[in-house]
Amino acid sequence: AQKVTQAQTEISVVEKEDVTLDCVYETRDTTYYLFWYKQPPSGELVFLIRRNSFDEQNEISGRYSWNFQKSTSSFNFTITASQVVDSAVYFCALSGPSNDYKLSFGAGTTVTVRA
């Protein structure tokens, strides 16, 4: 069974502050994939980042960065210098070959960036 937990329900910050979203996962697969999706108020799901379980290198892409640690089963996501347009619901998700790459989603974290 796969499970994704996003303990933070809501986060509110002032513009230009950094925001870190926590994600903890459970899986029996040895190879698996982790994702972050953004859902703005308009409702569509926007893919942000994907990480393979065999690549623990952490990266930065523009204002986004992520911290993947297999030892603690965590895949945290940080928005640096937040902007009002970052206000959205952010979902962490997990998939793997043992379940036909079905995505298991966390409950989501609502981020509100105030001007």
Added chain:
Amino acid sequence: NAGVTQTPKFRILKIGQSMTLQCTQDMNHNYMYWYRQDPGMGLKLIYYSVGAGITDKGEVPNGYNVSRSTTEDFPLRLELAAPSQTSVYFCASIGRTHRGSNQPQHFGDGTRLSIL
């Protein structure tokens, strides 16, 4: 490229009515999925398909049916609409993955369905 296309975008149904939510992808993807998202919640898997002619149940399949007669299309059918099926429905697809590839699931824009 159109990607994943869902129709309709919005629909209001009366209790007991039936309807089909359409999903089409033009990326020749093997895997297709239907999720529902209830207000303030994450997405839950309804049904999925690993290829034409093959479908399987997800986490919340009751009240729904699917078919996959072609690679491109994966319609979701509600036979007897109930208020509990009021939700936003997302269709998604993914090609066969390989080690080191970087494919995310491609999502449609969603169908907002209200049962009154």
